[in-house]
Amino acid sequence: MTVLYLEDFTPGQRFAGGTRIRIESERAKAFAAEFDPQPFHLDEGAASVSIFRGLAASGWHTAAVTMRLLVETEFQPAGGIVGAGFEELRWPTPVRPGDELRVEGEVLEVRPSKSRPEQGVVKMRTSTFNQWGEAVQVSVGNLIVQRRPS
């Protein structure tokens, strides 16, 4: 796996992960019990009459799984994947138990830092898809990436 520096990124670059992660019902409920204990994430009956019309994984579970998928792609910045923050994060489609998720990314912008000459920022859109090709999460985030040592 090649480690990438800021100079290796250009807007328009895309990458896709080969890994798929299946969201198991029991894991989704356990994640929700620990972090997002709301009826529509915990219980099929309560979920069926909620806004989700059926059990849905917590969006934070989807976000966490997306991070895992991202770590397993060829997108490997020197110093690791370090998020400075997101300007967009949304969940267009609920994640259901049994869904298999995969991730795709696109570089939107590359900016050297003015105050820190050894690093810069890569703005990236990351999209997470289910097995039907529906986007279940879309985010636009800024990652801190090291410049190539001179």
Place this chain on the structure above:
Amino acid sequence: MTVLYLEDFTPGQRFAGGTRIRIESERAKAFAAEFDPQPFHLDEGAASVSIFRGLAASGWHTAAVTMRLLVETEFQPAGGIVGAGFEELRWPTPVRPGDELRVEGEVLEVRPSKSRPEQGVVKMRTSTFNQWGEAVQVSVGNLIVQRRPS
């Protein structure tokens, strides 16, 4: 606990949670091993020479714990806390093992939906603080909230 409808929210309202959650080292490492397996989240030695200069919890762990803290506040919209999406999500300060986190929120905007008369959107800033009062996460998100049945 009173259930709140869209009509119960006004810009400027603030709420704070009484709950604190302590981030234990083993839980932070286990979360990272499952969802964000990067050296600075897994191993003290590797973390000490990383951008974080010491073990840091995954930002997604902080986000998930923030959701748990939010569920335990008096902020209880009818239909649950359902995020339509975020316009901002950032982690200004790393979360360290042993940190105790708490949450505060502020309503920024309240908008009835044009296309769905039974619901609306509450834009809210949520800030997560450590035991030193430093913000470890700040987010601005849009929540789907039901209107009071007429």
